[in-house]
Amino acid sequence: WPLIAREVEAIETLKRERNAVVLGHNYQAPEIFNTVADIVGDSLALAREAVTVDADVIVMAGVHFMAETAKLLNPSKTVLMPDMGAGCSLADSITAADIRLLKQRYPGVPVVTYVNTSAEVKAESDYCCTSGNAVKVVRAVAKEWGVTRILMLPDEFLAQNVQKQVPELELIAWKGHCEVHERFTPQDIRDLRENHPGVVVLAHPECPPEVVAEADYAGSTAGMADYVRDEKPARVVLITECSMADNVAVNHPDIEFVRPCNLCPHMRRITLPNIRRALETMTTQVEIDPATAGRARLAVERMLAIR
Ligand code: 13P
Ligand code: SF4
Numbered sequence: 001w002p003l004i005a006r007e008v009e010a011i012e013t014l015k016r017e018r019n020a021v022v023l024g025h026n027y028q029a030p031e032i033f034n035t036v037a038d039i040v041g042d043s044l045a046l047a048r049e050a051v052t053v054d055a056d057v058i059v060m061a062g063v064h065f066m067a068e069t070a071k072l073l074n075p076s077k078t079v080l081m082p083d084m085g086a087g088c089s090l091a092d093s094i095t096a097a098d099i100r101l102l103k104q105r106y107p108g109v110p111v112v113t114y115v116n117t118s119a120e121v122k123a124e125s126d127y128c129c130t131s132g133n134a135v136k137v138v139r140a141v142a143k144e145w146g147v148t149r150i151l152m153l154p155d156e157f158l159a160q161n162v163q164k165q166v167p168e169l170e171l172i173a174w175k176g177h178c179e180v181h182e183r184f185t186p187q188d189i190r191d192l193r194e195n196h197p198g199v200v201v202l203a204h205p206e207c208p209p210e211v212v213a214e215a216d217y218a219g220s221t222a223g224m225a226d227y228v229r230d231e232k233p234a235r236v237v238l239i240t241e242c243s244m245a246d247n248v249a250v251n252h253p254d255i256e257f258v259r260p261c262n263l264c265p266h267m268r269r270i271t272l273p274n275i276r277r278a279l280e281t282m283t284t285q286v287e288i289d290p291a292t293a294g295r296a297r298l299a300v301e302r303m304l305a306i307r
Contacts, residue, residue: 004031004035004272007272007273007275008031008035008272010276011036011275012036014276014279014280015036015038018057018279019055019056019057020055020056020057020059020279021038021039021053021055021057021058021059022036022037022038022058022059022061022275023037023038023039023049023058023059023060023061023066023070024036024038024039024040024061024062025040025043025046025062025221026041026042026221026225026243026244026247027062027221027240027241027243027244027264027267028040028061028247028267029246029267029270029271030243030246031272032270032275033247034247034250035272036272037061039053041222042130042132042221042222042223043069043115043116043130043131043220044115044130044131044132044133044222045132045222046062046066046069046070047069047070047073047115047300047303048304050069050070050073050074051073051074051304053074053077055077056078057078057080057279057282058074058077058078058079059079059080059082059275059278059279060080060081060286061270061275062086062267062270063086063087063088063091063267064081064084064086064266064286065088065091065115065116065117065118066115067079067080068118068119068286068288068296069115069300070286072119072288072293072297072300073297073301075293075297078282079285079286080278080279080282080283080285080286081284081286082269082271082274082275082277083269083270083271083274084284085269086266086270088116088178089176089177089178089179090114090116090117090155090176090177090178090206091117091118091121093154093174093175093176093177094113094117094121094153094154095120096118096120096123098121098174099113099121099124099125100124102151102153102172103124103151106149106172108147109147109149109150110141110145110151111124111125111126111150111151112125112126112127112128112137112138112141112150112151112152112153113125114128114129114130114134114152114153114155114158115128115303116154116155116178117153117154119292119293119296120292120296121153121154122299122300123293123294123295123296123299125153125296125299126141126299126302127302127303127306129303130220130303131158131204131205131206131220131221131223132222133303133306134152134158134162134205135162137303137306138162138166138169139166139169142168142169148168148170149169149170149171149172150170150171150172151171152171152172152173153176154176155173155174155177155178156174156175156176156177157177157178157181157206157208157209157212158205158206159171159172159173160173160209161205161207161209162205164209177206179264180206180240180241180262180263180264181204181206181207181239181240181262182206182207183262184203184208184211184239184262185210185211186210186211186213188239188260189201189203189215189239192237192258192260196235196237198234198235199233199235199236199258200231200233200235200236200237201216201217201236201239202215202216202218202224202228202236202238202240203215203218204220204240205218205219205220207240211239221240221241221244224238224248225247225248228248228255229251229252232254232255234255234256235255236255236256236257237257237258237260238257238261239261240261241263241264241267242261242262242263243267245257245259
């Protein structure tokens with residue numbers, strides 16, 4: 001604890017000196033999430049807040065695609081990534097060339113890409129979406145384009161889970177998976193229910209559809225946090241990344257959180273010492289080629305315009 005306190009104090013001083021804010025994703029470790037993070041939330045909230053921050057410097061306590069999204073929306077600000085190696089298996093599953101080939105194969109079919117992608121992939125896309133707004137986005141795109149087929153990339157399971165909610169549309173998926181959520185199985189959920197009677201099961205829609213089918217609720221990280229706040233289940237399990245339950249539990253001491261979870265190795269690369277170093281050295285700055293950025297920004301802004 002004294003070490004954590006020292007790091008937090010140093011970061012707070014640097015934030016003031018640099019006029020910086022720290023954006024923290026819901027999967028960040030509690031010692032970051034509950035201390036130096038000024039704005040916390042799911043991918044959608046972080047994208048929305050990135051537009052409004054009144055600071056010269058944004059430090060992303062999250063993964064690389066989140067920092068790129070913040071930079072896209074704030075081209076004149078300095079966006080710092082404490083560890084450039086904090087990637088994402090979904091972002092790594094598809095390239096801009098893949099999207100170009102898909103567009104040739106499905107001419108006239110709009111491309112909706114998950115925000116968990118590189119700026120190059122976003123630049124080839126018509127719209128972005130997050131797990132928090134995916135259903136709303138595909139419905140809006142179908143209406144606006146007057147189509148029933150949509151390419152929804154690259155998360156196969158998210159596309160399949162969204163497909164169940166929009167039977168009137170045909171979502172064409174890709175084979176990308178989140179390395180954290182793909183590991184959960186329906187048997188895990190059945191075992192949990194047997195071993196923890198009455199447990200309410202909340203799952204992220206990056207989980208396989210068979211897992212979501214066994215859950216009581218599926219939603220983005222913010223959706224899960226809101227469910228706990230509003231429904232106040234006596235006993236709950238969050239089928240997602242491990243830090244999520246730690247962070248939500250802080251506000252709900254009366255709720256029992258059952259803790260099987262999987263760790264995201266990318267999120268874990270962000271630490272208090274590397275946030276401090278990023279602010280001390282002003283590295284590593286996220287840069288996006290201007291031509292790519294212009295097109296990618298459009299896809300993100302079109303998403304943000306859908307309410
Ligand atoms: P959310 O958009 O739900 O925060 O999810 C981001 C993510 O990386 C989930 O694995
Ligand atoms: Fe990517 Fe999965 Fe980690 Fe989220 S939890 S950042 S989707 S690898």
